[in-house]
Amino acid sequence: LASGTPDIPDYLARGIRVGMGVDGQASADRADPWENLRMGLYAVRAKYEDASVLSPYDVIRLHTQGSADVLGAADKVGSLEVGKFGDFIVVDPIDFGVVFDAYATLAFLAAQEHMTAIYVGGVLKVQNGQTVSIDYRAVQKEVKTRVVAARNLRAN
Numbered sequence: 001l002a003s004g005t006p007d008i009p010d011y012l013a014r015g016i017r018v019g020m021g022v023d024g025q026a027s028a029d030r031a032d033p034w035e036n037l038r039m040g041l042y043a044v045r046a047k048y049e050d051a052s053v054l055s056p057y058d059v060i061r062l063h064t065q066g067s068a069d070v071l072g073a074a075d076k077v078g079s080l081e082v083g084k085f086g087d088f089i090v091v092d093p094i095d096f097g098v099v100f101d102a103y104a105t106l107a108f109l110a111a112q113e114h115m116t117a118i119y120v121g122g123v124l125k126v127q128n129g130q131t132v133s134i135d136y137r138a139v140q141k142e143v144k145t146r147v148v149a150a151r152n153l154r155a156n
Contacts, residue, residue, distance in 0.1 A: 004140055005043045005046075005047045006018075006044075006045065007047070007052060007123060008044050009044065009048065009053050009054060010042075017066070017069050017070050018062055018066050018116060019066040019067030019068070019069065019070035019071065020036070020037070020040050020059065020062040020063050020066065020067060021033065021036065021045050021067050022036045023153075030089040030112070031112075032112045033063065033112075034106070034107075034112060034114075035111065035112070037060065037062075037107060038108065039058055040059060040062075041054055041056065041059045042121065055103070056101070056103040056104040056107035060103055060107060060108060064076075064079060065078040065079055067135070072127065081155070085114070085120070085121050085122070086119060086120075086121055086122030086143060087119060087120050087121065087141040088109075088119050089112055089115050089118050089119070089121075090115070090116050090117035090118075091106065091113070091114050091115060091116070092101060092114050092115075092116045094114075095109070095114070096109050096110075108141060115138050116128055116152050118120065
């Protein structure tokens with residue numbers, strides 16, 4: 001949106017809570033959380049001309065725990081802990097080669113196509129790019145019912 005690069009290291013040093021993530025396809029070329037993470041990391045490093053100013057661990061933490069904190073939901077999401085919702089993804093590292101630093105590998109190599117499963121509330125929702133627990137006929141019927149109801153409201 002050409003609004004500049006936020007000074008994330010300064011914000012963090014001042015105690016400002018920071019979260020990062022994809023907010024929608026209207027403001028991102030591709031709704032790929034890994035690409036978003038990587039571009040944010042590169043932009044901040046370029047702003048400072050210093051690769052050490054923000055680490056892969058930092059940027060992954062800002063995308064998970066940081067975003068949960070900013071949204072006031074850190075007690076429910078943002079990390080895998082007993083009592084939290086259990087939203088997480090499974091990444092297939094097949095293309096990554098030898099992994100020396102898991103955070104750097106995820107930040108620099110992972111992409112949307114490496115996500116093999118998505119769990120929401122601890123329940124498998126997507127596996128290998130396909131939803132697994134959605135009854136599309138029921139959804140289609142519900143959508144049709146709502147469209148008819150909306151047309152009827154507009155007509156009255």
